[in-house]
Amino acid sequence: MGRPLNKRYFGTPTDGGNEIKVQFYDTANTQSVNGYIVKQLGSKKFRVTDGTVTEDCFLVDKASGALAGGEMTITVKDDGGTARQVTKIAGRKATINTGASLAWVFDDSNSDGYVEMEEAGSETVINAEDGTNGVIYEIVTAGDTDFTTIGAADSNVGTVFTAATIANAAGTTGTMKIAPDDFEGDE
Secondary structure, three states: OOOOOOHHHOOOOOOOOOOEEEEEEEOOOOEEEEEEEEEEOOOOEEEEEOOOOEEEEEEOOOOHHHOOOOEEEOEEEOOOOOEEEEEEEEOOEEEEOOOOEEEEEOOOOOOOOOEEEOEOOOOOEEEHHHOOOOOEEEEEEOOOOEHHHHOOOOOOOOOEEEOOOHHHOEOOOOEEEEOOOOOHHHO
């Protein structure tokens, strides 16, 4: 397996934490979902979860919408700002889909020669009407809020979207959290 990842990069996302974000295929609900690593099983195999469903998945180089059962992706951003898929990861080096093996960090510098790892997210939960336009959020609870009125494609828990019209929020009980470093739109 090579040098394993440090376990401090695994687990439930925390405020200001550096937990690695993954995208994996949830076979129970037949869809690709955001999640985080629970355990490393090999340089290309991980136990991952979204907090509800846990799967053992292999790291692949695919767009998140093309994932199948048992597959996951880890996305990094290179110094040029381009999102890249990780094809293998060990210790502090990631092999990306260009074939390059580069050190990775959570720092967003674009001139350090490293790739920026995508963070799993923030645990600060806010009411939908308290959001800020232009910020990328993930729906935590739908409640009576129609998230489509503020920029989401739907009102499903786990949907990631860029807030566009917070002033138009319809409903008051829906909650969301910031989804930092969301590189998926760059794929």
